[in-house]
Amino acid sequence: MPVNEKTGEFTPKIVAFCCNWCSYAGADLAGSSRLAYPAEVKIIRVPCSCRVNPMFILRAFEKGADGVIICGCHPGDCHYSTGNYYARRRMTLLFSMLDYLGVESGRTRVEWVSAAEGVKFSTTMNEFAAKIHELGPNVRLEDLRCKNN
Amino acid sequence: MQEQLINRAKELLADGTVVRVLGWRRGDMDYNPEVAYFNSADELSDFVYNGFCGANLSKYMIEASKLEGKTLVFLKPCDTYSFNQLLTEHRVDRDKAYIIGVGCRGKLDIEKIKAKGITGITAITGGPDQIKVSTIYGDHDIDCKDVRLERCHVCKGKEHRVFDEVIGESVDTRDADRMAGVEAIEAMSPAEKFAFFQAELSKCIRCNACRNVCPACSCRKCVFDSTKFDSAQKANTTSFEEKMFHIIRAFHVAGRCTDCGECSRVCPQGIPLHLFNRKFIKDINELYGDYQAGESADQRAPLVNYTFEDAEPGIVSERGSK
Ligand code: SF4
Ligand code: SF4
Ligand code: SF4
Numbered sequence: 355m356p357v358n359e360k361t362g363e364f365t366p367k368i369v370a371f372c373c374n375w376c377s378y379a380g381a382d383l384a385g386s387s388r389l390a391y392p393a394e395v396k397i398i399r400v401p402c403s404c405r406v407n408p409m410f411i412l413r414a415f416e417k418g419a420d421g422v423i424i425c426g427c428h429p430g431d432c433h434y435s436t437g438n439y440y441a442r443r444r445m446t447l448l449f450s451m452l453d454y455l456g457v458e459s460g461r462t463r464v465e466w467v468s469a470a471e472g473v474k475f476s477t478t479m480n481e482f483a484a485k486i487h488e489l490g491p492n493v494r495l496e497d498l499r500c501k502n503n
Numbered sequence: 504m505q506e507q508l509i510n511r512a513k514e515l516l517a518d519g520t521v522v523r524v525l526g527w528r529r530g531d532m533d534y535n536p537e538v539a540y541f542n543s544a545d546e547l548s549d550f551v552y553n554g555f556c557g558a559n560l561s562k563y564m565i566e567a568s569k570l571e572g573k574t575l576v577f578l579k580p581c582d583t584y585s586f587n588q589l590l591t592e593h594r595v596d597r598d599k600a601y602i603i604g605v606g607c608r609g610k611l612d613i614e615k616i617k618a619k620g621i622t623g624i625t626a627i628t629g630g631p632d633q634i635k636v637s638t639i640y641g642d643h644d645i646d647c648k649d650v651r652l653e654r655c656h657v658c659k660g661k662e663h664r665v666f667d668e669v670i671g672e673s674v675d676t677r678d679a680d681r682m683a684g685v686e687a688i689e690a691m692s693p694a695e696k697f698a699f700f701q702a703e704l705s706k707c708i709r710c711n712a713c714r715n716v717c718p719a720c721s722c723r724k725c726v727f728d729s730t731k732f733d734s735a736q737k738a739n740t741t742s743f744e745e746k747m748f749h750i751i752r753a754f755h756v757a758g759r760c761t762d763c764g765e766c767s768r769v770c771p772q773g774i775p776l777h778l779f780n781r782k783f784i785k786d787i788n789e790l791y792g793d794y795q796a797g798e799s800a801d802q803r804a805p806l807v808n809y810t811f812e813d814a815e816p817g818i819v820s821e822r823g824s825k
Contacts (some may be wrong), residue, residue, distance in 0.1 A: 408754050412747045429811065439809035443791070446816040447757060447806070450786050451750065451779075454688060456697025459820035493697045499746055501705035 356418070356491075366420035366486040368395045370479065371410065373403045375433040376468045377425030383472030391479035394486075395423075402426065403464075404437030408448045411462070415452070415495040421461045421486040425475070428466040438466070456493050460485050504606060504671040505552045508577065511603065511670060513544045515575050521601050522572035525563055527556045533627040534613040538563060540574075552577070554630050557610040557652055559765050561585035561595070562718040568596035576600055579607045580673065581654065583664040584761035584797030585718035590665070591800050592759070594721050597665075604663030606671025608632075609647065609655035614773065616650050619643075631674075648676075653777065654764025657681035664798060681762075685781045704749055706772040713766035713776055719756040719796075726751070753779035758787060758806040761797040790814050 358365045372378040378399045384391060400406055403426025414422050424445060432438045442464070449462040465478045512524045528539035528549045536551045538558050559582045567574040578586055583604060589595040608631045616624075616636060623639035636643045657680070661673035688696060714720045714727065727744060744751070753760075753776075762784060766776040787794050787805050791813070794805055 409747070409751060412750060413743060416743055416746060436809070439811070439813065440807075442813055442816060443806060443809055446790065446814060446819060447783060447786055448754065449816055449819045451754070451782060453693075453819055454685075454696060454782050455700050455750070456693045456695075458693050462816070462819070464816040493693070496746055498697075498701055499704045499707060501701045 356420075364487065364491060366394050366483065366491075367418055368392070368421045368423065368483060368486060369414045369419045370395050370397045371400050371403070371406045371422070371424045372397050372467075373405075373426040373433075373438075374399055374401050376427035376431065376466075377403075377475065379469035380425070380467040380471045380475040383469065384475040385472075387472045389472055389476035391476045392483040394483055395479050402432065402434055402437040403441040404432075404434070406441060406445075408444060411445075411448060411452075412495070415457060415492065418492075418494070418496070420489070420492045421463075421482060423463045423465065423478075423482050425465050425467045425478070428468055431468065455495075455498070457495065458489060460489050461492060505550070507670055508552050508603070508605065509547050509550050512541070512547055512550070512575055515601065516544055520573065521575040523567075523570070523574050524550075525560050525567055525574050525576045526550050527552060527558065527577075532624065534611075534616075534624070552605065554609070554611040554634065554647060555613070555627075557612075557765075557768055559585055559716075559718060559763050561589055562716070562721065564595045564600055565589065565721055568594075568599045570599070573599055573601050575603065577603050577605045578663065578666070579605055579610075580661045580663050581607075581659060581761075581763050583666065584659065584795070585763050586797070587665050587800045588759060588761050588797035589718060589721065591797075591802065591804075592721070602666045602668075604666035604669040606669070606673040607661060607676075608672075608674040609651045609658070609676035611647060611650050612652045612768075616645065619645070619650075651676060652764060652768055653775075654762070654767070659762070659795070665800070682781060682785050684775065684778055685785050688778065688782075703774050706774055707749070708772060709745065709748065710771060712769045712771065714752060716765045716769045717752075717756065718761070718763060718765070719759045720752070722755075726755075749776070749779060753783060756780065757783040758794070758804040759796050760784065761795070790818065 356365050372381055403424055406424055411422050426438045429438055445464050453459040463482055467475050515521045524541040527536040529551050530537045534555045536555055541547050560576050561582050621643055626637040627634055629635045632647055634645050655676045656678055658677045663669055760780045791805050
């Protein structure tokens, strides 16, 4: 369990995949507007929410993430027209599968954030981090095949 | 039925409709017939069709489609779904196949027979409703319905979805709810779910049999054989693919898996792999409308499709841990 060295408290690892065109710009706007969001959130910039290969999410959880959030342009606003529609189906099914394996649904989230929504970006991240704090440390997905018999 | 099939195959070979036959050949034991080509009437003397012919021949038609001339292939009702799905994906050539839909009364699971404590099997005779298992310790009479493959209990139906002709009678074998296993897991707590899958998946020896047998796993270059694995760039430096194998494979076949049951049948460790595939099938049906892969050859798979009104991913937590 990742803990804060000074306080000994649980400090989750949160990975946020943000699309280049809307959400990453939204994060920028949040920053330049001096809106705070937790330092536990690590942003990875992707060209489109549809670029997020389901394996990236598995990879994040395998590496010990406690929560993964994907942010993309609002449906209808995708820079590549339809990328986020495909991403929406994929992520819904993948999150449901992860929930089925024991990674609670609260640890995965998709949020549509436009370049103008700095406030939404910051509230979403604060909410999501609070949720992960509430859920506590995640199962170790890397141990999925490591049961001692 | 076996004699009928052999005779019809001989006719089709003789009149030049087909140049080879793809079917099941007697194995070293009565319970393990193997998939084989038969090139002449003589070779057909080894042809078998009985309760142990669970093997789905659809995937072999990928290679057969590249050969000269037509191939006669025998498909059970469930196998025809796989053939249709392969047609949809342009992996098999309909013109290269002469399909005889064969009747099916449910296929048998040798592991269930052995699980009755039966060892030293020398021969299995009889059928279709009762079989006699001879062992070095004596004989056992067994009701076929007690030792059927899991997939036959949840059979999609005995109607062939693609065929040139049908031979043989089928019997309805459905007597269980296909999603019961999935629902039982959905009802567990997160910790129980993880423990359940950890116990099952830790048995896996990564023999790849589930992938190799799967008609939906027909990629020319599988990610699991690649040194340029998308997110791991593996070259054996990480164990990511090793740990996530089952999830990745299930996701790759999501929306294309016909639930043919071959993966669970061949797994030497008895891992219930259908629990992964059926979870995706259940979610797809609930969220995007009922869909059965392979029902016809002109459907668009749900994961390469969308509607503007699709549910948001938040539905997963809204409807609860389900
Ligand atoms: S067939 Fe079974 S043991 Fe072999 S790789 Fe698949 S899950 Fe693992
Ligand atoms: S995943 Fe299993 S049930 Fe689905 S198509 Fe492949 S072998 Fe058949
Ligand atoms: S595991 Fe994935 S990449 Fe490999 S054959 Fe199956 S679908 Fe293709």
